[in-house]
Amino acid sequence: MKISATLLSISTVLCGVFALPPKIRSPVGTQWSVYNHTEGCSPAACEYGFNIAWGSSPTDEPAFSTYCQGSDIAYKLQPCQDPAISSNEVSGFQNVTVVVQHFFETSDGAGHYVVGNYTFEDVDGNYPSAFGIQQSEVRAVA
Ligand SMILES: *[C@@H]1O[C@H](CO)[C@@H](O)[C@H](O)[C@H]1NC(C)=O
Ligand SMILES: *[C@@H]1O[C@H](CO)[C@@H](O)[C@H](O)[C@H]1NC(C)=O
Numbered sequence: 001m002k003i004s005a006t007l008l009s010i011s012t013v014l015c016g017v018f019a020l021p022p023k024i025r026s027p028v029g030t031q032w033s034v035y036n037h038t039e040g041c042s043p044a045a046c047e048y049g050f051n052i053a054w055g056s057s058p059t060d061e062p063a064f065s066t067y068c069q070g071s072d073i074a075y076k077l078q079p080c081q082d083p084a085i086s087s088n089e090v091s092g093f094q095n096v097t098v099v100v101q102h103f104f105e106t107s108d109g110a111g112h113y114v115v116g117n118y119t120f121e122d123v124d125g126n127y128p129s130a131f132g133i134q135q136s137e138v139r140a141v142a
């Protein structure tokens with residue numbers, strides 16, 4: 001009992017020192033707009049492309065508008081025309097997940113990664129041409 005109480009207070013102190021939470025107006029819960037989404041699949045791989053935009057908002061994430069393209073066999077985030085944005089597609093069983101990451105700096109010089117994803121059903125080659133991607137997580141740069 002004594003030990004766990006001590007460990008608890010140590011970890012509380014460590015968190016206080018090393019994990020200062022970023023003080024930003026977080027975009028988590030808002031949505032990026034994807035449109036002109038295309039998907040072209042061969043037996044080897046699927047190539048995708050889409051426009052993605054984010055307007056001004058009451059968060060600290062700056063506006064952007066760019067075009068992303070890539071392949072579902074890159075297995076990593078691929079930079080969009082605006083390299084602050086990167087994307088990937090993960091093909092599952094009758095579904096496809098579009099993953100997007102946005103890197104930005106706030107005026108205090110701190111860097112932030114925002115990530116989000118959207119999954120659609122992929123049956124008979126039908127896919128949506130426009131959708132929103134919910135921003136689900138912000139990570140500060142260590
Ligand atoms: C992309 O979408 C916009 C709005 O839906 C449309 O006006 C535009 O023509 C599309 N561009 C291409 C290259 O398909
Ligand atoms: C997509 O399909 C995979 C199986 O390939 C499954 O594990 C995953 O849960 C599915 N994702 C969603 C969001 O349905």
Ligand SMILES: *[C@@H]1O[C@H](CO)[C@@H](O)[C@H](O)[C@H]1NC(C)=O
Pocket residue numbers: 090097099116117136137
């Ligand atoms: C999609 O977002 C959810 C919620 O944040 C997360 O749990 C999941 O791992 C993400 N999927 C991919 C393929 O990144």
